[in-house]
Amino acid sequence: xxxxxxxxxxxAVVIGAGPNGLVAANRLVDAGWSVVVLETQPTLGGxxxxxxxxxxxxxxxTFSAFYxxxxxxxxxxxxxxxxxxxxxxxxxxxxxxPLPDGSWxxxxxxxxxxxxxxxxxxxxxxxxxxxxxxxxxxxxDAIIEGLLTPFPPxxxxxxxxxxxxxxxxxxxxxxxxxxxxxxxxxxFGGDHPRLLLSGNAGHADIPLDAVGSGLMGVLMTMLAxxxxxxxxxxxxxxxxxxxxxxxxxxxxxxxxxxxVERVLVDRGRAAGVRTVHxxxxxxxxxxxxxxVAPHLYGGLVxxxxxxxxxxxxxRRFDLDPSTVKVDWALSRPVPWATAPQxxxxxxxxxxxxEHITEALAQVSARAIPANPFMLAGQMTTADPARSPAxxxxxxxxxxxxxxxxxxxxxxxxxxxxxxxxCERFADRMQRRFxxxxxxxxxxxxxxxxxxxxxxxxxxxxxxxxxxxGGSSQLHQQLVFRPVPGLGRAETPIGGLFLGSASAHPGxxxxxxxxxxxxxxxxxxxxxxxxxxxxxxxxxxxxx
Ligand SMILES: Cc1cc2nc3c(=O)[nH]c(=O)nc-3n(C[C@H](O)[C@H](O)[C@H](O)COP(=O)(O)OP(=O)(O)OC[C@H]3O[C@@H](n4cnc5c(N)ncnc54)[C@H](O)[C@@H]3O)c2cc1C
Numbered sequence: 001x002x003x004x005x006x007x008x009x010x011x012a013v014v015i016g017a018g019p020n021g022l023v024a025a026n027r028l029v030d031a032g033w034s035v036v037v038l039e040t041q042p043t044l045g046g047x048x049x050x051x052x053x054x055x056x057x058x059x060x061x062t063f064s065a066f067y068x069x070x071x072x073x074x075x076x077x078x079x080x081x082x083x084x085x086x087x088x089x090x091x092x093x094x095x096x097x098p099l100p101d102g103s104w105x106x107x108x109x110x111x112x113x114x115x116x117x118x119x120x121x122x123x124x125x126x127x128x129x130x131x132x133x134x135x136x137x138x139x140x141d142a143i144i145e146g147l148l149t150p151f152p153p154x155x156x157x158x159x160x161x162x163x164x165x166x167x168x169x170x171x172x173x174x175x176x177x178x179x180x181x182x183x184x185x186x187x188f189g190g191d192h193p194r195l196l197l198s199g200n201a202g203h204a205d206i207p208l209d210a211v212g213s214g215l216m217g218v219l220m221t222m223l224a225x226x227x228x229x230x231x232x233x234x235x236x237x238x239x240x241x242x243x244x245x246x247x248x249x250x251x252x253x254x255x256x257x258x259x260v261e262r263v264l265v266d267r268g269r270a271a272g273v274r275t276v277h278x279x280x281x282x283x284x285x286x287x288x289x290x291x292v293a294p295h296l297y298g299g300l301v302x303x304x305x306x307x308x309x310x311x312x313x314x315r316r317f318d319l320d321p322s323t324v325k326v327d328w329a330l331s332r333p334v335p336w337a338t339a340p341q342x343x344x345x346x347x348x349x350x351x352x353x354e355h356i357t358e359a360l361a362q363v364s365a366r367a368i369p370a371n372p373f374m375l376a377g378q379m380t381t382a383d384p385a386r387s388p389a390x391x392x393x394x395x396x397x398x399x400x401x402x403x404x405x406x407x408x409x410x411x412x413x414x415x416x417x418x419x420x421x422c423e424r425f426a427d428r429m430q431r432r433f434x435x436x437x438x439x440x441x442x443x444x445x446x447x448x449x450x451x452x453x454x455x456x457x458x459x460x461x462x463x464x465x466x467x468x469g470g471s472s473q474l475h476q477q478l479v480f481r482p483v484p485g486l487g488r489a490e491t492p493i494g495g496l497f498l499g500s501a502s503a504h505p506g507x508x509x510x511x512x513x514x515x516x517x518x519x520x521x522x523x524x525x526x527x528x529x530x531x532x533x534x535x536x537x538x539x540x541x542x543x
């Protein structure tokens with residue numbers, strides 16, 4: 001076969017224009033590299049996109065919606081995206097749990113307001129809340145930096161150790177290692193703070209009684225209390241657009257509808273890629289893959305180019321659970337039975353911490369949850385630009401097993417996630433809103449259900465509807481992510497870097513895997529230059 005070989009015109013090829021791909025691309029052009037980004041979808045952004053297909057005049061975030069990690073990420077801050085049109089906006093309250101007794105566990109942007117509300121429910125909880133916030137003030141920034149930089153986090157470590165004593169020393173470390181259910185009941189007497197902590201831990205697939213849930217719960221709760229859960233004005237796609245516009249302004253090139261089907265390896269080194277259209281795009285220094293690990297090591301790189309140990313380990317890669325997401329266009333704001341003091345953007349739908357544990361346990365037991373624990377968003381509340389005045393752009397998602405063996409609820413949903421399964425499960429999710437907001441169903445102008453297959457069709461990194469690029473549990477974090485090794489962006493192929501959520505530190509929109517991959521590529525180039533090694537695939541070479 002004759003291949004149409006583009007001369008080695010680029011320093012780097014980035015596969016995938018998700019947030020991590022775009023962060024890597026920006027970091028590389030900042031270093032003076034010529035970079036092309038190849039994206040298989042016709043639209044940029046991976047799981048950071050918005051669309052207007054649910055109902056005229058309504059913007060919906062197709063996947064992710066709230067960005068505390070992006071707001072806290074030094075990488076994303078360093079790009080100055082506000083100059084490229086990004087504007088963050090916040091709901092009056094950060095997040096809330098509506099409860100059947102009419103009360104709300106509410107996290108306000110002002111920690112003193114949160115504490116007062118918690119104290120009204122259970123005396124003493126307000127003070128305990130403020131104590132937790134103060135401990136976080138000492139070490140929070142260093143913990144976030146440690147999580148978002150390559151492993152081991154050598155740079156933030158001295159600062160972390162210096163401040164740890166002020167946060168409580170070993171006792172604080174123990175707090176972070178304590179499962180969130182235990183931590184919640186050790187520190188608080190009432191149900192509201194326990195719900196806020198457990199609901200936030202439920203953003204990852206770590207069981208609430210397992211190590212790791214404490215760190216996740218405290219991290220997300222303290223992010224909520226410090227940076228809030230902001231959203232880009234106009235839709236999630238504005239964050240993507242700002243990243244893309246910055247990249248283009250610095251000379252980068254993006255090609256949509258360009259699926260990469262093979263990473264080309266020449267003498268153990270990544271020399272370029274081949275697209276499904278048969279075009280070979282060579283590169284001088286690096287290929288950065290914003291690709292989920294089982295795809296990268298399960299086809300994109302040929303098996304014969306990989307060590308046997310990588311092939312073996314990737315077969316044991318553990319995906320996170322699947323997802324069903326529902327978007328609604330509502331004719332008016334959600335008619336909550338009792339309105340909260342301040343309207344939250346993010347909602348956690350669970351009657352108690354025990355209910356969250358039960359729903360997650362059902363997913364682990366391969367059962368479709370009877371009463372799903374849902375994350376939800378009132379997007380017009382957070383950003384009035386999302387829908388006409390007096391209406392609400394709304395979504396909710398929940399997790400379901402990757403491979404279901406039963407339905408814990410009534411209705412015999414089979415878990416094949418065809419249109420029938422998806423619609424009936426969406427009805428189940430919707431009934432939970434109707435119970436707490438009577439009349440919810442009468443406000444629905446339009447509904448869209450994105451089941452696992454539909455999510456994956458729109459972003460192939462979401463394998464089976466898994467949204468974090470692989471499980472966030474301890475056995476697949478740090479040096480075990482994505483396969484046992486050093487927990488770094490380097491792969492067994494020289495010049496190929498993993499820069500997706502499958503790399504440390506995992507899912508969420510913070511850009512760390514993309515940034516780590518780009519920095520590793522730049523460092524490798526410097527080392528090679530130091531050794532006088534030049535690289536590049538000669539134009540016309542057949543691979
Ligand atoms: C429903 C949902 C809700 C979420 N909510 C939040 C939230 O509120 N806040 C938050 O911080 N995070 C959230 N997340 C997680 C977050 O969106 C992801 O962790 C993040 O998008 C991962 O970024 P990424 O760049 O690694 O991958 P992705 O965003 O998945 O992007 C990967 C890109 O690569 C492209 N690609 C893949 N293979 C190829 C190929 N062979 N050739 C060319 N292109 C390719 C894909 O089309 C895609 O555009 C959510 C995710 C989902 C699905």
